[in-house]
Amino acid sequence: MNLREIGILRKAYYIWRNIQNRNSYKHGKHNIIDCKGGQKVNSRIQITGNGNKVVMEKGALLLNSLIKISGNNNRVVLKANSYVSGAELWVENNNCELSIGERTFVGHHSHLACTEDGSKLHVGCDGMISSYVQVRTGDSHSIVDMEGNRINKAQSVFIGNHCWLGEGSKVLKGVKLEGDDVVSTGAIVTKSFGRNVLIGGVPARVIKEGVNWRS
Numbered sequence: 756m757n758l759r760e761i762g763i764l765r766k767a768y769y770i771w772r773n774i775q776n777r778n779s780y781k782h783g784k785h786n787i788i789d790c791k792g793g794q795k796v797n798s799r800i801q802i803t804g805n806g807n808k809v810v811m812e813k814g815a816l817l818l819n820s821l822i823k824i825s826g827n828n829n830r831v832v833l834k835a836n837s838y839v840s841g842a843e844l845w846v847e848n849n850n851c852e853l854s855i856g857e858r859t860f861v862g863h864h865s866h867l868a869c870t871e872d873g874s875k876l877h878v879g880c881d882g883m884i885s886s887y888v889q890v891r892t893g894d895s896h897s898i899v900d901m902e903g904n905r906i907n908k909a910q911s912v913f914i915g916n917h918c919w920l921g922e923g924s925k926v927l928k929g930v931k932l933e934g935d936d937v938v939s940t941g942a943i944v945t946k947s948f949g950r951n952v953l954i955g956g957v958p959a960r961v962i963k964e965g966v967n968w969r970s
Contacts, residue, residue: 768920783807783827793817802848804829812837820844826851827962834880837861842884846893848872856880856916862888870895871909879916880933883970890914890926915950920967921964935967 781788782806793811798820801807806828811817814836822831824846830843832854834906839855841863846853853869855861857880864886869876871892878884893909900906915934919928925940931947938944939955939962948954953963 762826790817792835798822801849801948807846815855817842822846830854834859842866842887843868845869848874851875851892854878854880860884861924862886866891868892868895874909874928875911875913877912878914879918881917882914883919885920885922885924885940887923888920888925890920892928894928917968937966 768912779799780801783801785806785939786802787808788800789809790811792813793815795817800822802824804827806823809822811833813834815833816838818839819835819841820839820843822844824831826846826848828849829846829851833839834855834857836858836943837855839861843863844853844867845866845868847870849872851869851873852875853867855878859878859880859915861884864882865888867876867893871961874892876890876892883888890912892912894907897905898907910929912928915932915933916931918936919935920938921940921942923940924938926944930944933950935951936948937953938959939953942955942956943961944958945958948961950963951967952961954960956961
């Protein structure tokens with residue numbers, strides 16, 4: 756095969772990938788997409804693997820968004836009356852679970868990623884995730900010590916009920932927010948916090964206690 760033929764094949768591959776990425780698909784066996792209770796509008800659900808399931812409960816809306824699953828036996832749930840607009844819900848590896856709680860909003864260009872075997876990303880009900888927010892259970896790439904042992908394994912993330920994540924904030928692996936919390940714009944949350952706190956900064960710290968918020 757000469758260089759010209761290789762170039763043509765490469766171009767054809769990228770054209771195919773571009774077309775595929777603009778559409779929904781299921782590659783594998785026993786994958787289930789149950790949108791009977793919710794509504795998918797101008798959105799894509801892309802699954803590669805086996806035994807995966809996407810559930811949209813009654814009143815849930817997936818608008819201009821992407822759900823992408825790569826792996827086996829993963830689960831994505833949009834609970835009743837949740838609203839995901841222009842965001843990405845991303846699951847990699849096996850036996851992971853990503854859930855968006857009832858009446859919770861996820862805004863434009865936000866990216867919620869549940870990666871590495873067995874990790875969970877749970878967002879509670881009545882919450883608001885603003886635009887350009889990132890929430891991740893893992894780092895995607897390994898960091899190892901001098902003996903080759905991995906030191907940055909994934910850890911589940913739990914965001915409690917009625918939390919507001921401000922625009923451009925980031926919530927990293929292992930974080931738990933108890934509920935009724937506010938994360939300020941641009942904050943990077945690297946550890947867990949209790950209930951009714953306003954947190955901000957890099958890394959995030961408590962700015963004020965005894966607070967709540969209204970939509």
